[in-house]
Amino acid sequence: MLSPRERGRYMRQLELLDDEGQERLKAAHIFIGGAGGLGSPVAIYLAAAGIGTITIVDRDMVDQTNLNRQILHVDRDIGRDKTASAEEHLRAINPDITVRAINATIRRENAADLVGSANGIVDAMDNFGTRYLLNDIALAHRIPFFHGAVHGFYGQATTIIPDTTACLRCIVPAAPPKETTQVIGATAGVIGSLQATEVIKYLTGRGRLLANRLVLWDGMQAKADEIVVERNPDCPACGDRSPHKRRHT
Amino acid sequence: MTIKVRFFAQFRELFGTDILTDAPPDGMFISLIAGIAHSNPEGYNAIFDKNGAFLEFVILMKNGKRIDNSDAAATTVADDDDIAVFPPVAGG
Numbered sequence: 001m002l003s004p005r006e007r008g009r010y011m012r013q014l015e016l017l018d019d020e021g022q023e024r025l026k027a028a029h030i031f032i033g034g035a036g037g038l039g040s041p042v043a044i045y046l047a048a049a050g051i052g053t054i055t056i057v058d059r060d061m062v063d064q065t066n067l068n069r070q071i072l073h074v075d076r077d078i079g080r081d082k083t084a085s086a087e088e089h090l091r092a093i094n095p096d097i098t099v100r101a102i103n104a105t106i107r108r109e110n111a112a113d114l115v116g117s118a119n120g121i122v123d124a125m126d127n128f129g130t131r132y133l134l135n136d137i138a139l140a141h142r143i144p145f146f147h148g149a150v151h152g153f154y155g156q157a158t159t160i161i162p163d164t165t166a167c168l169r170c171i172v173p174a175a176p177p178k179e180t181t182q183v184i185g186a187t188a189g190v191i192g193s194l195q196a197t198e199v200i201k202y203l204t205g206r207g208r209l210l211a212n213r214l215v216l217w218d219g220m221q222a223k224a225d226e227i228v229v230e231r232n233p234d235c236p237a238c239g240d241r242s243p244h245k246r247r248h249t
Numbered sequence: 250m251t252i253k254v255r256f257f258a259q260f261r262e263l264f265g266t267d268i269l270t271d272a273p274p275d276g277m278f279i280s281l282i283a284g285i286a287h288s289n290p291e292g293y294n295a296i297f298d299k300n301g302a303f304l305e306f307v308i309l310m311k312n313g314k315r316i317d318n319s320d321a322a323a324t325t326v327a328d329d330d331d332i333a334v335f336p337p338v339a340g341g
Contacts, residue, residue, distance in 0.1 A: 024325045126341035151338035154258040158325040170339040174318075181340035188341075216257045216335065221266070225257060227333060228313045 006096060010050055021204035022050060028203050029053040031118035033106055033134050035082040036060075037183055038148050039124035040072040041192030042199075044120075047090045047097055049200055054090065055100040057114055058082040069185030070133070106130050111137050121198055123147045123168075124192070128175030135160070135168040135237055141245045146198050148172075148191040151181045153219030155191035157200045158229065159210040162238070166212055166229045169237035187219050251328040254285060257335035263292035278316065278324035279303070282334060288329065308335050 002022060007014070010022055017025070030051050032039050035058035039148070041054055048181050062077040062085055072083075077085035087101035106114060106125075115121060121138050123146060125131050131147070138145035138160060145160040147168055158248055160167050194215065201207040214227040252267040263284040264285060273280035283301070286293040298304055302322070310333035316324050326332065 034341050124341050126339070128337075128339055148341070149338045150340045151258065154338050156258075156338055160307060172306070172308070176306040176337055176339050179339070181338075183340050193294055218257065219263075225255070227310060229315065232315070 006032045006050070009094070009096065012108065013049065017200075017204050017206070024203050024205075025050045025200065026052040027119045028056065028218070029116070030120045030122060030199055032056040032122045032124050033130065034058055034124035035070070035072055035086040035101070036066065036126060036172070037069040037150060037185065038192045038195065039086075039122075039187035040070050041189050042122050042124055042148075042196050043072060043086060043090055045091060045193060046199060047094045049196070050248035051097060051199070051203075052093065052141045053098040053100065055102065055114070055118060056083065056086050056090075057102045057104055057106055058086070059103060059105040065143070069183050069188050071185065071189075074226065089172055089192045105198040106133065108133055112141070115141070115143065118143060120144045120146060120202060121201065122195055123149075124195075126181075127178060128172065131168060132175070133239070136244070138162055139167060139238050140226065140247070144202055146202075147197045149208070150183050150191050153187055154218040155187050155219075156214055157191050157194045157210060157217075158212075158214045159202070160211070160245075161211055164211065164233045167235060167238040170235045170239075171214055171229045173232070173235075186221065187217070190217055190219065251298065252281065252326055252330045252332060254332045254334065257333065258338055260292065260295065260335055263289050263295060272326050272328065276325045276327070278309070278311065278326050278332070279321050281326050282309075290335070295336070297333070306337060308333075308337060310334075 035056050062073045072089050073085045081103050083101035083103045087099050090099045139162045142162045148157045214229050216225045238244050256264045303318045
């Protein structure tokens, strides 16, 4: 049941989502891996939309060089844990939700515990090693996985529904080399907003998800292309001979 | 000029947007992309390794279907094919 206060807060989206949709957001628990360029807009929009519980995990402290894009953090946060400033910022945006900000490195040993009972995993990481790990956790626990990545003016996003769509390894079988990427903050804003929109659509059962579709955003051309993707039967993460398949069949 | 090759992300900066071209004489996918890439040494090195094989992370698509990089050397192209080549972006 929505309180009068919540009814006021969400008035301008209640006609889009109905009470039932808003209640679903309130009951949801979303895990966000990373409180950086992508994690910032994702967390801000999901907090503002009324996602009941947000777990956000990061291991870094705020650095001055983060501030062109990581809009959860501000100048006075330099030197603080990103999780501390993220929690403070998200609570200020919406005090009616629960924010669990965890200062940790996401590793194979702790990933499942960190994700816990989340209804969705948002990929806001900056490396494919951890992305593949979260992809594995999503597959193992059949949790939707909202992928996003950015570079410069470019970005990509897709929504992975375990056992239904291509997984991240089907789409990106090999990680590109690690690099310190240049990123325009607004590019992370575009892709993070796409990811947050997908989460809200998934939770409320609205619209057409980015399932088996990889959006490629080109900010230089102001153009979005769509690549149709499909499951790879030989995928090491979700294919017919993968540990995931053997576990679930 | 019957095959469309689309580059995305950083590859678009190196090679431009949609390229319309003929099939290469040997009709092979890898020859098609190498032929375009040779126009730009920096671009070539972003797509191919020193042995002339596709770098493993480069994503190759033909008519909406992924081509496994290990199959690329044996993949042919034909009139009206729609080819996409792009690197996954990795930042967050």
